[in-house]
Amino acid sequence: MSARTIVLPLAQIEGQHLIALLDEFLLLVDAPERDEDAALQRLTPTAYPDDDEASQEYAMLTRGDLLDRRSQDAALVRADLAVFEREDGLTRRDAMRPRDAVIAGDHLDAWLRTLTALRLVLATRIGITSADAHDPDDERFGVYDWLGYRLEGLIQAADERDARF
Structure with a gap:
């Protein structure tokens, strides 16, 4: 492993749940009817809020590429989680067993x-518009909060890694 590699310890069950979220996300961003979904609209916000015509033109030129990039990113993350692929018949202890997601x-x-x-x-999906608006x-807020916790941990790990270089 390189010094630039980040190791993210996750319980087996966490890795499996993250894979499931990624699979759902990939279905969403790769869906042919993706233009009508409010969640996708939030992923591709209006570039010119005061100019509908310019916003539509910008979206027409960039939205597909942006969503394709999101799909590629999610597929890469999912591949990094291969060590967590679903195992049938896990005991509670096995499900809580930590494993490392190695992030190049x-x-x-x-x-x-x-x-x-x-x-x-x-x-x-759950109507969060501000930090306390939920x-x-x-139960979905717990997942939202957990993703934030993991995101914050990755940012801290990246900051610590970069401080060494």
Whole structure:
């Protein structure tokens, strides 16, 4: 492993859940009817909020490429999680067993963009518009919060790694 590599320890079950989220995300960004989804609109915000014509033209020229990039990033992250592929019949102890997701330095940006995109999609789905605008009883908020925790951990690891160089 290179000094630029980041190791992200995850419980087996966390890795499996992240793979499931990535699979759903890939279905979303690769869907032919993707133009009508509010979550995708949040991933590709309006470039010119005061000019509908310019915004539509910009979206027509860039939206497909942006969503394709998001798909490529998510596929790369999913490949990095291969060690967590679903194992049938896991005991509770096995499910909680930590494993390492090894993130090469050139994959880190894809990880950061993908976890952020997952949070944006989830925020749209559960109606989060500000830090305190959510239903604390909604189980999906726990996933949103967990993604934020993992994203923050990656940012800190990247900062520490970069401080050494």
